[in-house]
Amino acid sequence: MDLIRESWLKWQFEDGMKLAAASDILTLHPGPGVPPAEYVARFDCPTMVREQGSITRRVGFDMLIRFPLDYLRSAPNPALVVALLSPRNAYHPNVAPPFMCVGNIAPGTSLCELIYQIFEIMTFQKLTPSEHDALNKDACSWARNHMDLFPLTSRPLRRRELSLDITEIPAGAAL
C-alpha cells in the first residue's frame, strides 16, 4: 500500500475511535483491513422519517463511509464516499437514501469531519433550504415550514467534559 495513504488511514482510525469513545451518540464499526478503509457509523440520535404518509422522529441511523484508493487525490463523486444504510425512509432535504448530499468533499477530508457533517445534516442542524439544490424537494418544503422543530437534538456529538475539583469528605464530618 502507498505509505502516505496507509499513514493517513491509520490516523483516521485513531481519531475516529477516539471520537467514538468520547461520544454517547456515535458507535464506529471499522471494516476489514489494517488500517481499515471503510466504516459503518451508527448514530443514536433522532432524525426524521416518513412512515405511512406521516413524518415522524426516529432514533438511530447508520452510515457507510468508504475511502476509495485515490481519495487523498480526488473525490470526483462524494456519493462514492458516504451512503445512508438505514433508515431507508429517512426524510431530509439533503437525503434520498442511500444518497446524502454533504456538499463538496475535498480530497482527503478526514473521517471525523465527515462524521460531524453527517451528524449535523441528519439532526437538521444543517439543511438545504432551496428546492433547486435539494435531493428531496418535498422534505425541503416541509422543513422550511417546521424550522421550530430543529435541531432535533442539542446533545453534542462529543460529550462535554467538566473539570471538577473533588474533595473527599470524611464520614461524620460536619458540612
Place this chain on the structure above:
Amino acid sequence: MNSDIRGVAAGASIAVIGLGNIGSQVVPLLAGVSCVSKVILIDPDHYGAANLGHQRIAAAAVDRLKVKVQQRALRALAAHIAVDTSPCRIEAVPPARLHNCVMLACVDSRAARQSINRIAFRLGVPWIDAGLDRSGSVRARVYLSDTGDCLECNWGVRDYELLEQQVPCRGDTAALATVAPMELGSIAAGLQVMLLRRLLSRESAESRHELARQQWFLDLPSGRGWIGHYAGKNPHCRFDHLRWQLSPLPRSAGDITLGEAFALAGMETDDATFSVDGQMIVRRVRCAQCGAVRSVGGRILARIGSTACQQCSRAMTPAAIDASDRLRRKDISAVWLDRPLAAFGLADGDVITLNAGDATVHYELGYAKHGGH
C-alpha cells in the same frame, strides 16, 4: 536514451487530449513536425456554434465530433500521418494504447490534467501541459516521469479543493469553459509544439531533464515572459509516482475470464485482489431524483455507457454501496469469475492489476491486437 523517450523520437506518436481552443490549433502544427508518424485524438465532445471564433474550426464543423473534424483536417495537411480517434474522456481510453506516445494536454479541467499526469507516470511516457486564462497569460511545461516532479508535486490543499466534483444534488458539475480568445490558444499551442520539438530533438537524458524542470510562462498584458525552474519531486506529494512494470498478455479482453487472470498470475488465494487503476467497479447505478435502480453488472465506471434514468432522464450514479475500487477474490461469485474481462467493460489496451500480499502484476490486455508497446 532514457525509457521515457525510447521509441518515441524515431517515429513519434503523439496523443492530443482536448480539441478546444488549444487542441484545435495544435493539430495543424503537428503536420509540420517531421518525425510524427501517428496522432491519437481524444475528446468526447461535439463542436458547437459557441465554439466558432474561439476554436480553429469552420461553420461546417458544428454538431460534429471534435475528433472526426480534426482527423479530417490533419489528414488533409499530412496524409503520411496515421490518425486514430477516441471520442471519449481520457479516463475511458485504454491506457496502454498511449504507450510510446508523447501526450499533449490541451484541457481546461484540473481533473483531466490529473488523469493525464497519472497515466503518463504509470506508463513512463512524457506529457506536455499547456494552459491559459482569459486575463492573457499562457504557460506550458514538459513532465518526464523519471525526472521526478509531477503535476501534483506542486499542488497544495487549495488545488485539491478546486477539483471538479459531481455532487448528487446538483448533477454534473463539469469545469467551466475558459472561453479565451483564440490568439491565446494559438500562442499556447505554439509553445506546446515548440517544447515537443525540443523534447524529441534532445539526445541526452540530461538535456531533456533540464527541459522538464522549466515552465514557460507568458503574460501578454504586461508583455513579460519568464521561465520558472522546478526543484524536483516533492516527498509529500499525494501521488505515488509508481510506474507499471507491464506484463504483456496476448489474449484479448473477450478471451480471458477473471478467474483465468487470477490463475495466470498464480494468485488464487482468498486475499488476492483485482483492480483497474483509477477506476471503480460498479454493480448498480441509481437515480437520486426518482429512486430508480439499474444493474450494470460490474462494469468499470468510465465505461458504463449511458446513465440517463429511463423514468426521469436525470443522470444515474452509483452510491458507495454499489461500487468498489478492488474486488477481493473470496468475495467474487463463481459467475463473475467465469465472465470474460470484456464483460467488466475492459478492452484491449487496458491494464488490470492483480495483487496478493506483496506481489503485484499489471497485465496489458490484448497486447498483440492493440499494437502493444
